[in-house]
Amino acid sequence: MADKKDKIDPIDATFDEVVGAISPRVYGKEITSMDRKINKLAPVRRRKKITSDQGTFDLGIDIERDIEGIGMGVLSDGTPYLNQRGLAALCGVQNAHIGTISSQWKESVQKPRISTIKGILLEAGADFAQPHIEVPHKGVVHFCYPAEICLAVLEYYALDAGSNVRPEARKNFRLLAGSKLKEMIYSQVGYDPTGGIAEPLRKWHERIELNHQSAPSGYFSIFNEAHTVIYELIMAGAEIGEKMVPDISIGQHWAKYWDANDLESRFGDREKFPHRYPKDHPQAKSNPQIANCYPLDALGEYRRWLQDVYLDGGKFKNYLKGKKEIPPSVSQLAIKRLSPKLIEQ
Known part of the structure; x- marks a missing residue:
């Protein structure tokens, strides 16, 4: 049996196509050269493993951007992320479905959806004690879903969700597989991941x-x-x-x-x-x-x-x-x- 990742082949896509995949309503209108102005050139930091002992407020938000309510940004350790609404739009599901993934993540008896998503992460060599990071920013606690989590959830809804497979997820998984989601976030918020000027x-x-x-x-x-x-x-x-x-x-x-x-x-x-x-x-x-x-x-x-x-x-x-x-x-x-x-x- 062929590996499941062979079912959808990644395709080359422009950044406008990638942005349109997340928020087609603002495609060609909202994104401008001024929006992508680099506001911070940060050095690459070694990624912290997110564990239950780490707590939720160790990180800050270095830079963020909002496209009609779909938030994305970069944390202080260089982690690119989407907010809950952005991830839901990417997968073609309601916000509540993403919230349920977070609430069920640590249950002693794992739901099939959670087990599958965790399995996808393990195959990629990633280990997350929780799917989102709670970060206080400007007086509000933000729920930030790292790009690795976003891709794993996207892959689930593109390939493994059975009757709940979403056509939006299949399309977006082809556009964003590999490093393209990270690159898109860095580009849209104007963040230099190299820090090397x-x-x-x-x-x-x-x-x-x-x-x-x-x-x-x-x-x-x-x-x-x-x-x-x-x-x-x-x-x-x-x-x-x-x-x-x-x-x-x-x-x-x-x-x-x-x-x-x-x-x-x-x-x-x-x-x-x-x-x-x-x-x-x-x-x-x-x-x-x-x-x-x-x-x-x-x-x-x-x-x-x-x-x-x-x-x-x-x-x-x-x-x-x-x-x-x-x-x-x-x-x-x-x-x-x-x-x-x-x-x-």
């Missing part, structure tokens, strides 16, 4: 120190004009460094646009200048790199192109897709943060 910022600033005045007077360089893009990538959690140099992508596309539209006839000749990489970059072995710089008269044209063609036209999104080391949640944050309003004209 110090090193990318250091490498970026070293390049700035080496190159901020490299282009000759009267010309601009792509690196100096790419600071908004690079900064927002770092804030979204991208590892900017020797393996990810976004200004190369921008420079290559801009050079093609420059040639294809004969911008030299409008603004004058472009020039060359020496660009240098920090010593800990492998590119430094061939320093200086000879790069293009462009007449300042073309700066307005460049910024319009960056907004309309590179960012809004999908080239930036395609660049991120080609970077396998970037988690989808980071890519999504970067794309949404880099709206046209953030690019100065």
Whole structure:
């Protein structure tokens, strides 16, 4: 007999599809780039095992978000969670069904539903003494269901609930299997699970120190004009460094646009200048790199192109897709943060 997880194959899905799976009523309306602004960059903390001896008030809520009453957020130890209503919507059941799971969790004689959900968790190597964490926040006790619990309950209603299997659960399990639920929560509340911005910022600033005045007077360089893009990538959690140099992508596309539209006839000749990489970059072995710089008269044209063609036209999104080391949640944050309003004209 095939393993039950083979019954529903996970599918690739965009974050808009994932968000729509939880709250289709707000799909395309409620989620905005400002909603995903990173409010806290927290270090990764080792997950505490939730036991009956731990108590319920050891953790706090670092960041939360509400989509038409469906709450999600991240606890102070980095745990992504949904509230009871969010989990119920995900599974296509009433809130009371999720509350019953919590109330029956510790019964001496386990109901089949509880035994099955606990079995799913054990298969994944997880052990929860209770399915939710009670966390006081802003004067109210919140019932937070960790992402692992949410996926186990979702799998139950997608595969194991017999006549109570829900079509919404089957659909959402395909969308959110594996790490996608965690990534979706991190993305929607604007939380960086890596907590690792110090090193990318250091490498970026070293390049700035080496190159901020490299282009000759009267010309601009792509690196100096790419600071908004690079900064927002770092804030979204991208590892900017020797393996990810976004200004190369921008420079290559801009050079093609420059040639294809004969911008030299409008603004004058472009020039060359020496660009240098920090010593800990492998590119430094061939320093200086000879790069293009462009007449300042073309700066307005460049910024319009960056907004309309590179960012809004999908080239930036395609660049991120080609970077396998970037988690989808980071890519999504970067794309949404880099709206046209953030690019100065």
